[in-house]
Amino acid sequence: MNENEFDVIVVGSGPAGSSASFFCTKNKLKTLLLDKAVFPRDKTCGDAESGKTVGILKKMNLWEEAKKLPHGTTYGVILSSPNGYAVEISYPENDGRKGEGMICPRKIFDDFLFQNSKKTVSKCIEGFTVTDVIKKDEQVIGVKGIDTEKNEKEFYAKIVIGADGANSVIATKLGLNKIDAKHQCIASRAYYDNVEGLTQNIEIHFIESVLPGYFWIFPCGGKKANVGVGILTSDVKKKNKKVVQTMLDAIEKEPLFKERFKNAKRISEINGWTLPMASKKRKLTGNGFVLCGDAGSLIDPFTGEGMGNGMTSGFIAAEVIAEAIKENDLSEKKLSEYEKKLWNAIGEEVKTSYLLQRMGKIKPLLNFVIKKAATKKEVQEVISGMLANEEAKKEFYSPVFYLKLLFS
Numbered sequence: 001m002n003e004n005e006f007d008v009i010v011v012g013s014g015p016a017g018s019s020a021s022f023f024c025t026k027n028k029l030k031t032l033l034l035d036k037a038v039f040p041r042d043k044t045c046g047d048a049e050s051g052k053t054v055g056i057l058k059k060m061n062l063w064e065e066a067k068k069l070p071h072g073t074t075y076g077v078i079l080s081s082p083n084g085y086a087v088e089i090s091y092p093e094n095d096g097r098k099g100e101g102m103i104c105p106r107k108i109f110d111d112f113l114f115q116n117s118k119k120t121v122s123k124c125i126e127g128f129t130v131t132d133v134i135k136k137d138e139q140v141i142g143v144k145g146i147d148t149e150k151n152e153k154e155f156y157a158k159i160v161i162g163a164d165g166a167n168s169v170i171a172t173k174l175g176l177n178k179i180d181a182k183h184q185c186i187a188s189r190a191y192y193d194n195v196e197g198l199t200q201n202i203e204i205h206f207i208e209s210v211l212p213g214y215f216w217i218f219p220c221g222g223k224k225a226n227v228g229v230g231i232l233t234s235d236v237k238k239k240n241k242k243v244v245q246t247m248l249d250a251i252e253k254e255p256l257f258k259e260r261f262k263n264a265k266r267i268s269e270i271n272g273w274t275l276p277m278a279s280k281k282r283k284l285t286g287n288g289f290v291l292c293g294d295a296g297s298l299i300d301p302f303t304g305e306g307m308g309n310g311m312t313s314g315f316i317a318a319e320v321i322a323e324a325i326k327e328n329d330l331s332e333k334k335l336s337e338y339e340k341k342l343w344n345a346i347g348e349e350v351k352t353s354y355l356l357q358r359m360g361k362i363k364p365l366l367n368f369v370i371k372k373a374a375t376k377k378e379v380q381e382v383i384s385g386m387l388a389n390e391e392a393k394k395e396f397y398s399p400v401f402y403l404k405l406l407f408s
């Protein structure tokens, strides 16, 4: 192999690309990691690292280190309904210990992941923008792009991993980045300081003015919070919603928040970005390539969480690619084992989340469930248990669950 040839090229070093390149190297593959950004770089996000993200960090042996990053710690979630009821639900216990979540700004979290992957890979280039894939017959064999000096360069590999986010050049060039407004969300967020009433809970508010989306406040340490709004793109179009204005109106006009933000100061720009959801499966493999993370549309359709699925996809892709290279089989058929393994790992959860997303649009149901949970401790405990368990989560769409609530 010459210096421009690799086993794997990973395009993009967000959570998906960093984990993919880390595990490729662990599988002894000669790996090139490319990112158009120079790290540390920011990524518009709610910054909530879930249990699934933590699970992959543990596989990378990075969890103990990650816990030392500046972050807010959360132990539960506050949900509020359109008619003003609010309930606090603790995260389910983990190994007999209080469930814990982490809110770490992406500028810090992604840099931590990136630096740890950079240490392991054969070569890493920051500030390199990939512009196209290189194909021979029907096989992807490399990528081309431009470095910071505007020099065009080509790199070759047995497999290319597209982990270049929601606007993926790799997926687009391969004709796989078609947007479906019913399976994509538009969200905006900003950081605020001096927010009153923050607790060690993330807050998700299904307020009237934001429905069918939600307004979030995620505490990130002290009186600082990551604040935002997310709405399905199809609803944004249908209801002519302005996402940023909806967020500002919630902060300035909603009785629930007006007081809490009275002395608050916005300490960042307001940024918006899209969230490609996993509720519609995208083709993720072909001859010589694999898509991971947002490039493969893998975000949870209810929670909007994408780091956990992105890192899981990186982990699984690396395993399948290592096997494919060992067997010298770089075909779509072989690489499609990645799709099977990935959907085995996340498919059930995505299905449940999609049902919950659709149910969340039914206002009377939201009012009913949150009011019941707000007034009955045993209902809170049932919901906390259900959130912990994939099988039990399915009860959310069983009529029996609501009948039980009705008579509780």
Ligand SMILES: Cc1cc2nc3c(=O)[nH]c(=O)nc-3n(C[C@H](O)[C@H](O)[C@H](O)COP(=O)(O)OP(=O)(O)OC[C@H]3O[C@@H](n4cnc5c(N)ncnc54)[C@H](O)[C@@H]3O)c2cc1C
Binding pocket: 011, 012, 013, 014, 015, 016, 017, 034, 035, 036, 037, 043, 044, 045, 046, 047, 048, 049, 050, 128, 129, 130, 131, 163, 164, 165, 166, 167, 168, 169, 187, 188, 189, 228, 272, 273, 274, 275, 292, 293, 294, 295, 299, 304, 305, 306, 307, 308, 310
């Ligand atoms: C407002 C908002 C709130 C969210 N809240 C949460 C949350 O609280 N928790 C959660 O888990 N998820 C959340 N998400 C989703 C989450 O941000 C994404 O799912 C996650 O970032 C996906 O990771 P990724 O590695 O696939 O892509 P990204 O993180 O987008 O990384 C892609 C990388 O590719 C690079 N790149 C792009 N194009 C090129 C190119 N042409 N050449 C080279 N490099 C390129 C970029 O520079 C970037 O570093 C939120 C999203 C939004 C928009």
